[in-house]
Amino acid sequence: MTSRFNNLAQVKIIGWCCCFIFFVRLCNAQENDAGLWAGVNVEKKITSKWSARLTEELRFNENISELGTAYTEIGMDYRFYKFVSLGVSYRFSQKRKVNDIYSLRHRYNIDLSLKHKFKKISVSLRERFQTQYTDVNTSEDGKVAERYLRNKLTLKYDLGKKYTPYFYTEWFYQLYNPEGNELDNVRYGAGFDYEISKFMSLEFYYLINKELHVKNPLTSFISGVEFTYSF
Numbered sequence: 001m002t003s004r005f006n007n008l009a010q011v012k013i014i015g016w017c018c019c020f021i022f023f024v025r026l027c028n029a030q031e032n033d034a035g036l037w038a039g040v041n042v043e044k045k046i047t048s049k050w051s052a053r054l055t056e057e058l059r060f061n062e063n064i065s066e067l068g069t070a071y072t073e074i075g076m077d078y079r080f081y082k083f084v085s086l087g088v089s090y091r092f093s094q095k096r097k098v099n100d101i102y103s104l105r106h107r108y109n110i111d112l113s114l115k116h117k118f119k120k121i122s123v124s125l126r127e128r129f130q131t132q133y134t135d136v137n138t139s140e141d142g143k144v145a146e147r148y149l150r151n152k153l154t155l156k157y158d159l160g161k162k163y164t165p166y167f168y169t170e171w172f173y174q175l176y177n178p179e180g181n182e183l184d185n186v187r188y189g190a191g192f193d194y195e196i197s198k199f200m201s202l203e204f205y206y207l208i209n210k211e212l213h214v215k216n217p218l219t220s221f222i223s224g225v226e227f228t229y230s231f
Helices: 002-029
Strands: 031-045 050-061 066-079 084-096 102-118 121-134 146-157 163-175 182-195 200-211 218-230
Touching: none
Parallel strands: 031 218
Antiparallel strands: 031 050, 050 066, 066 084, 084 102, 102 121, 121 146, 146 163, 163 182, 182 200, 200 218
């Protein structure tokens, strides 16, 4: 009886040690980073249905110690109805690689947005089809497009004041992947819009960006601020 008890105790100890080692390796396999995103938007209302926009943004990573990405984006939006709109945009970005060289990226977006307001709560759903080319003239895969379908759900609460809090979640689903399409990134964010005047506003937010289905997933904790001028 004593021998069986000792054997069982040894098995439990070995099991707990294996679980501990697995937990430590799992924690070590996950990487965390802090970031800061700062952007400026200019929006022009052309007609009651058409509008144009320009965005400049800087994104700092490596615990806000280096400029990871800088981009310029231009786009047009058309509002079919009060709650349905379609947008197209082009983004030129420079993203820092591990060798400290910035790669050039060209992105094309098509957005379909649906919005509805339930008393003080507004709900919006944006479906984005995204196509991106990286280092077109300097890489063997430069002319191979990377495509995503991105689903973004946003909830806003109207306080009847100058600031409007919101929460959103966004899912990135990779398309046309030779190894199989999959969900490989997710974001959760919260913040608020602050109306400075009729033409100017500020947005402050905090988001968590998490990679999925990769060997060493990176989780980024990002603070952000955006200034918007509309006319």
